[in-house]
Amino acid sequence: MLKFxxxxxxPENPRSTKTSIMIIGGAEDKIHGREILQTxxxxxxGQEAKLAIxxxxxxxxxxxxxxxxxxFSDMGAKEITIFDIRDREAASASQWQSFxxxxxxxxxxGGDQLRLCGLLADTPVMQTVxxxxxxxxxxxxxxxxxxxxMGEYMIAGGGSGESPNRSLVDLTTGLAxxxxxxxxxxxxxxxxxxxxxxxxxxxxxxxxxxxxxDTCIIVEGDGLLSAIGKGTVTIVDPKNMTGxxxxxxxxxxxxxxxxxxxxxLCHGGRYNMHSREIIAESGPTGSH
Amino acid sequence: MLKFxxxxxxPENPRSTKTSIMIIGGAEDKIHGREILQTxxxxxxGQEAKLAIxxxxxxxxxxxxxxxxxxFSDMGAKEITIFDIRDREAASASQWQSFxxxxxxxxxxGGDQLRLCGLLADTPVMQTVxxxxxxxxxxxxxxxxxxxxMGEYMIAGGGSGESPNRSLVDLTTGLAxxxxxxxxxxxxxxxxxxxxxxxxxxxxxxxxxxxxxDTCIIVEGDGLLSAIGKGTVTIVDPKNMTGxxxxxxxxxxxxxxxxxxxxxLCHGGRYNMHSREIIAESGPTGSH
Numbered sequence: 102m103l104k105f106x107x108x109x110x111x112p113e114n115p116r117s118t119k120t121s122i123m124i125i126g127g128a129e130d131k132i133h134g135r136e137i138l139q140t141x142x143x144x145x146x147g148q149e150a151k152l153a154i155x156x157x158x159x160x161x162x163x164x165x166x167x168x169x170x171x172x173f174s175d176m177g178a179k180e181i182t183i184f185d186i187r188d189r190e191a192a193s194a195s196q197w198q199s200f201x202x203x204x205x206x207x208x209x210x211g212g213d214q215l216r217l218c219g220l221l222a223d224t225p226v227m228q229t230v231x232x233x234x235x236x237x238x239x240x241x242x243x244x245x246x247x248x249x250x251m252g253e254y255m256i257a258g259g260g261s262g263e264s265p266n267r268s269l270v271d272l273t274t275g276l277a278x279x280x281x282x283x284x285x286x287x288x289x290x291x292x293x294x295x296x297x298x299x300x301x302x303x304x305x306x307x308x309x310x311x312x313x314x315d316t317c318i319i320v321e322g323d324g325l326l327s328a329i330g331k332g333t334v335t336i337v338d339p340k341n342m343t344g345x346x347x348x349x350x351x352x353x354x355x356x357x358x359x360x361x362x363x364x365x366l367c368h369g370g371r372y373n374m375h376s377r378e379i380i381a382e383s384g385p386t387g388s389h
Numbered sequence: 390m391l392k393f394x395x396x397x398x399x400p401e402n403p404r405s406t407k408t409s410i411m412i413i414g415g416a417e418d419k420i421h422g423r424e425i426l427q428t429x430x431x432x433x434x435g436q437e438a439k440l441a442i443x444x445x446x447x448x449x450x451x452x453x454x455x456x457x458x459x460x461f462s463d464m465g466a467k468e469i470t471i472f473d474i475r476d477r478e479a480a481s482a483s484q485w486q487s488f489x490x491x492x493x494x495x496x497x498x499g500g501d502q503l504r505l506c507g508l509l510a511d512t513p514v515m516q517t518v519x520x521x522x523x524x525x526x527x528x529x530x531x532x533x534x535x536x537x538x539m540g541e542y543m544i545a546g547g548g549s550g551e552s553p554n555r556s557l558v559d560l561t562t563g564l565a566x567x568x569x570x571x572x573x574x575x576x577x578x579x580x581x582x583x584x585x586x587x588x589x590x591x592x593x594x595x596x597x598x599x600x601x602x603d604t605c606i607i608v609e610g611d612g613l614l615s616a617i618g619k620g621t622v623t624i625v626d627p628k629n630m631t632g633x634x635x636x637x638x639x640x641x642x643x644x645x646x647x648x649x650x651x652x653x654l655c656h657g658g659r660y661n662m663h664s665r666e667i668i669a670e671s672g673p674t675g676s677h
Contacts, residue, residue, distance in 0.1 A: 264577045264601045264620035265653060289552045292580030298653070313552045313643070332552035333643040337651075343667075355601070355621040355655040359667040363625075363649040365553060365586070370645050379631075379647040 122234055122279055122320040126286040126312030126332065127211055127245030131172060137317045137330050138169075142176045144240040145206025151180040153197075153204050155230075157220045158212025158246035162187065165210045173208075184226065192224035201229045206240040209247030215257050215273070217246055222276060231278050237322045241278065245286050248312060253280035254304050259296040264355035269299040279320050281374060283307040288335060290314045301339050302356050308374055309337030318366075324375040328366040338362040338377050410522055410567060410608040414574040414600030414620065415499055415533030419460060425605045425618050426457075430464045432528040433494025439468040441485075441492050443518075445508045446500025446534035450475065453498045461496075472514065480512035489517050492527055499533030503545050503561070506538055510564060519566050525610045529566065533574050536600060541568035542592050547584035552643035557587040567608050569662060571595040576623060578602045589627050590644050596662055597625030606654075612663040616654040626650040626665050 121144055129137045145152060154169045156162035166183035173181055182200050186192050201207075207230050209217065221227040234241035249255055255275030263269055275284075283304055285297045288311035301309040312318055313332025320326055328334040344358040364379055366372060371380040409432055417425040433440060442457045444450035454471035461469055470488050474480050489495075495518050497505065509515040522529035537543055543563030551557055563572075571592055573585045576599035589597040600606055601620025608614055616622040632646040652667055654660060659668040 261580055262578055264604075264655075289583045290550055292549055292583070294582040295577045295580070316552075331643070333645075355619070356653055357621075357655040357658050358653045361651040361653075363651050365644055365646045365649075367552075367643040367645040 121240055121322075122251070123240065123242035123317050124248045124251050124279070124282075124284055124310070124312060124320065125242060125244035125317045126248065126288055126314050126330075128287065128290075128314035129244055129317070129330070130315050131168070135172065137315065138172055139176065140317070140319075140329060141206060141208060141240060141242045142173055142178065145178075148177045148179060149205065150178040151200075151203050151205050152178050153182050153184050153200060153207045154210065155184045155186070155207060155221070155247070156210045156212070157184070157186045158214060158217035159210055160212065160216070165212070169208055169210060186220055186226065189220060189224060192221055192226045197226045198229060201226070201233065204233075204239055206242070207234070209241075209243035209250070211245030211247060214246040214249035214255060214275075217250055218255065218274070218276060222274070227276060231276065234278055248284055248286045250276040251278045251284050252282045252307065253277040254283055254307065256283070256285050256296065256300050259293075259299070261292045261295060263295060265295045265299045265302070265358075266355050267299060267303065267352045270296040272300055272303055281308055282310050282320075285309070285311045288313045289332065294335070297335070297337055298358065298361070299356060301337050301361075302344060302358055305339040305342050307339075308377070309339070311335035311337070320374075324373055325380070326366075326372045326374055328370045329368055332367070334366040334370070336364040336366065336372055338364070340377055409528055409610075410539070411528065411530035411605050412536045412539050412567070412570075412572055412598070412600060412608065413530060413532035413605045414536065414576055414602050414618075416575065416578075416602035417532055417605070417618070418603050419456070423460065425603065426460055427464065428605070428607075428617060429494060429496065429528060429530045430461055430466065433466075436465045436467060437493065438466040439488075439491050439493050440466050441470050441472050441488060441495045442498065443472045443474070443495060443509070443535075444498045444500070445472070445474045446502060446505035447498055448500065448504070453500070457496055457498060474508055474514065477508060477512060480509055480514045485514045486517060489514070489521065492521075494528040494530070495522070497529075497531035497535030497538070499535060502534040502537035502543060502563075505534055506543065506562070506564060510562070515564060519564065522566055536572055536574045538564040539566045539572050540570045540595065541565040542571055542595060544571070544573050544584065544588050547581075547587070549580045549583060551583060553583045553587045553590070553646075554643050555587060555591065555640045558584040560588055560591055569596055570598050573597070573599045576601045577620065582623070585623070585625055586646065586649070587644060589625050589649075590632065590646055593627040593630050595627075596665070597627070599623035599625070608662075612661055613668070614654075614660045614662055616658045617656055620655070622654040622658070624652040624654065624660055626652070628665055
């Protein structure tokens with residue numbers, strides 16, 4: 102792991118304009134190596150980056166927005182705009198669309214994923230962000246609540262400390278940026294394996310992704326997922342899953358589920374979400 | 390699940406002398422349906438049962454022993470002896486061996502699994518219990534700490550709320566009653582998935598078994614595991630597991646592990662630990 106460490110804290114990350122979607126498990130390092138945020142900055146164009154920060158998940162959008170503005174400003178971003186959208190009407194404003202024309206990276210902060218979806222689902226600004234992210238025109242990152250919204254279906258909340266069961270997790274629709282994934286965050290930190298398993302039981306045609314804090318999965322356009330950061334990314338693949346009671350919505354009966362495939366990726370680990378296979382190790386991908 | 394419920398609370402469980410090893414996830418129902426304890430009683434011979442209670446895991450062995458004595462006495466056991474073994478010398482006493490000659494069931498209570506192993510590992514009394522349990526001459530049950538000791542390797546303690554890593558779990562040797570299994574208990578109740586995964590990374594030739602509270606896996610002589618009770622039994626099968634760093638003892642690096650197979654059994658679910666396959670549903674096995 103020494104090799105990993107030295108790369109983690111490398112002061113100079115190579116600049117890249119490679120586009121990607123970054124799903125961050127929350128509590129990413131904002132002070133020291135800032136590996137994940139630096140990777141977002143690099144992939145958004147580095148010194149040429151024109152960044153939009155969407156703090157709408159938070160009830161303190163200016164405070165949270167400013168914190169990220171300062172970080173990316175320190176890194177040397179060319180332009181940063183905070184999309185301070187607090188009601189759905191504001192999401193139609195032409196100023197956001199104009200900025201998105203030139204924008205190279207969009208960052209969605211933490212907060213409450215229901216708030217974020219409530220404000221931005223099916224709005225012109227989100228439609229543009231999604232299209233540009235899916236088309237590889239911008240780098241899109243979301244952390245914590247901003248990560249939770251990435252799938253077509255979303256974990257809005259839930260519990261822990263119980264046998265997996267359908268009532269352990271609250272599910273709703275997300276922003277469908279990477280529709281195939283069902284994302285959970287602060288994952289092992291908040292003991293969320295049971296709730297992710299409970300969620301995937303309801304949507305066995307998706308792939309469950311549990312991302313630890315200060316950890317990120319980078320989704321490339323070709324379906325390649327690469328892990329970076331301090332913790333693990335847990336992949337719960339229900340492709341071959343069978344079960345006798347996972348269709349009962351809201352039931353509190355413990356779930357019976359067989360043949361879940363589980364992978365734990367750490368920094369440098371890679372997975373192809375189309376073939377659903379781990380890609381053999383070839384060293385960390387890091388911020389390259 | 391209505392069918393399950395009605396069987397769970399059936400006042401009359403059919404008596405059986407079928408032998409088995411019962412691994413209980415702790416906090417089993419001692420007041421109402423007492424399904425798991427009733428199953429132990431039935432399998433130990435019902436009204437003909439001659440039971441030994443081993444409370445040595447507990448620092449209050451008389452209190453804990455008496456509690457189970459009262460329960461099995463209420464059920465109508467023919468004879469009950471508390472093996473109040475508080476030092477290793479006492480474990481050699483001939484009185485235990487005499488009782489074990491006639492004994493039909495042995496119950497190991499909760500407490501501290503390190504204490505239980507410290508007092509009983511490699512003693513004549515445990516050697517006899519193990520041989521008789523493995524040979525199908527007695528029904529052996531262990532709950533909580535009494536469950537943890539069942540494998541050749543044992544989880545002595547550990548943490549939660551972290552990315553799985555080798556230092557998250559303390560491993561030592563158990564009583565090797567079902568050597569193939571690596572058992573954890575109070576499983577989803579105490580969010581122990583990460584520690585079981587961390588443990589299995591160290592012993593990839595074993596099968597990880599996480600048992601929820603008031604839940605039990607019954608191990609038959611032919612390698613059949615049957616779940617009964619309220620929660621789930623989580624099976625972590627690392628047979629096809631690959632990883633890049635799971636051999637580093639005590640390391641705090643997050644684990645990279647691929648191709649874990651995970652099953653969740655609930656009441657009535659069955660698994661063959663030799664073929665490592667789920668056995669198709671044919672209704673709950675319950676207390677039959």
